[in-house]
């Protein structure tokens with residue numbers, strides 16, 4: 001992210017936030033940076049096969065170099081990623097959005113919390129920050145697709161969003177979530 005672009009954002013490269021999960025564990029939130037490739041690669045080992053399938057909608061054991069590059073070398077505006085760390089080298093969750101091509105009004109969100117940190121409120125915290133970062137970048141809505149059987153994600157979306165539209169498509173569930181952005185003319 002360039003210095004000019006960073007200035008007006010709360011969620012910029014200087015952003016740090018310490019949050020407490022429901023079991024009192026403290027984790028630090030910060031934006032994902034290119035140097036996080038190893039952290040992300042290691043993080044995959046801490047996901048169950050089911051969590052990885054739910055996140056990538058495919059069986060996946062490891063991330064390729066190209067995927068690690070894509071997931072960490074983000075511009076912070078149209079592709080934004082926020083991570084949660086427990087200690088400096090222990091990535092425990094990450095949430096991101098990616099705009100759809102040239103359409104800067106709509107973005108696809110994705111989130112993953114490693115299994116032993118799930119159901120402690122971290123997903124909700126990360127997704128709330130993701131929505132706030134999207135709003136300050138002028139994104140009007142999230143559109144995504146997930147497994148129709150992904151109950152935790154459905155609960156998460158209901159917990160953080162309003163007026164979400166769901167459409168079942170076989171084993172998949174598409175959702176669209178307004179972010180209630182007020183555009184300044």
Ligand SMILES: CC(C)(COP(=O)(O)OP(=O)(O)OC[C@H]1O[C@@H](n2cnc3c(N)ncnc32)[C@H](O)[C@@H]1OP(=O)(O)O)[C@@H](O)C(=O)NCCC(=O)NCCS
Nearest residue numbers: 051054111112113118119120121122123124152155156159
């Ligand atoms: C979806 C996911 C991010 C949720 O993260 P999390 O840290 O467990 O979520 P939270 O603890 O913040 O819980 C959020 C809400 O979901 C509910 N929830 C969490 N896990 C649940 C479960 N297994 N069953 C039912 N509800 C559940 C919580 O009670 C909470 O609702 P509440 O605020 O009304 O109590 C996590 O399960 C995950 O990483 N899954 C694998 C990857 C994935 O599915 N990503 C989404 C597709 S992109």
